[in-house]
Amino acid sequence: MSDHVLVRWTIVPRDCPRPVLACPTCGDARPFHPSGKIRLNANGKRLDAWLIYKCDDCDRTWNRPIFERRLATEVPPDELAALRTGDPAFVRRLAFDLPALRRKTSLIVQSDTVEIERVVVGGKTGATGAEIALAVPYPVGLRLDRLLASELDLARNRIAALAGAGRLTVIGGGNALNRPPRDGQIIRLDLVGVEDAPAIVAAAG
Ligand SMILES: [Zn+2]
Structure with a gap:
């Protein structure tokens, strides 16, 4: 029987990734943010769909292609419905789709502010x-x-020291501490004999 507390942290960035683009109005590179809107154009049997972004400073728009010249019959019906209605959950998923954004632009600002939902x-x-x-x-x-x-209310060098002593392990991680967290990773803390173990375990939950 494990003497570990098992918890799940769901980590969600507070803000979606923002492309930095040359804004013709501002005359300089500016971060753009999603407006929350989608544009869908029909051209015969083909459709274009874009996610609309706005310059942070002047509101000039940038249209990020979701797809272009796609046969309407090839778009799954639920996706088409979400595009037509501008379904907020669908729009949010697109806005957070970092790999898709990277295919359109290389300079991206990512929020390092996250919200964490914890469940024991x-x-x-x-x-x-x-x-x-x-x-x-x-x-x-x-x-x-x-x-x-x-989240554990420890100094960063303490995290490194615990990892170095084998008391903090990232399962499915390798040298993962200096990279962003990934879905499915497990952080294991083995703190027998560590003076402040109760406080650390309490902070985890
Ligand atoms: Zn601008």
Whole structure:
């Protein structure tokens, strides 16, 4: 029987990634943010769809192609309905789709502010360790060691020291502490004999 508290952290960036583009109105590079709107154009049997962004400073728009010249019959009906109605959940998923944005522009500002939903899924009081399963549905622009330091209320060099002593392990991670957290990673803390173990375990949950 494990003496670990088992928790799940769902990590969601507060803001979606923002492309930095040359804005003709401002005459300089500016971050753009999604307006929350989609444009859908029909051209015979073919459709174009864009996600509309706006310059942070002057509101000039940039249209990010979702697809172009696609046969309407090839678009799945639920996707077409979401495009037509501008379904907010669908728009949000597009706005957070970092790989798709990267295909259109290379300079991207990513938020390092995240919101974390914690759920304790098992374990017992008096545990000397914790297993934190990470759910990361959207890419996060924050290093894992910074995230753990702030969430566990420890200094970043303490995180490194715990990792170096084998008391903090990233399962499915390799040298993962200096990279952003990834979906499915598990942080295992083995803290038998560590003086402030109860405080760390409590912070994890
Ligand atoms: Zn502008």
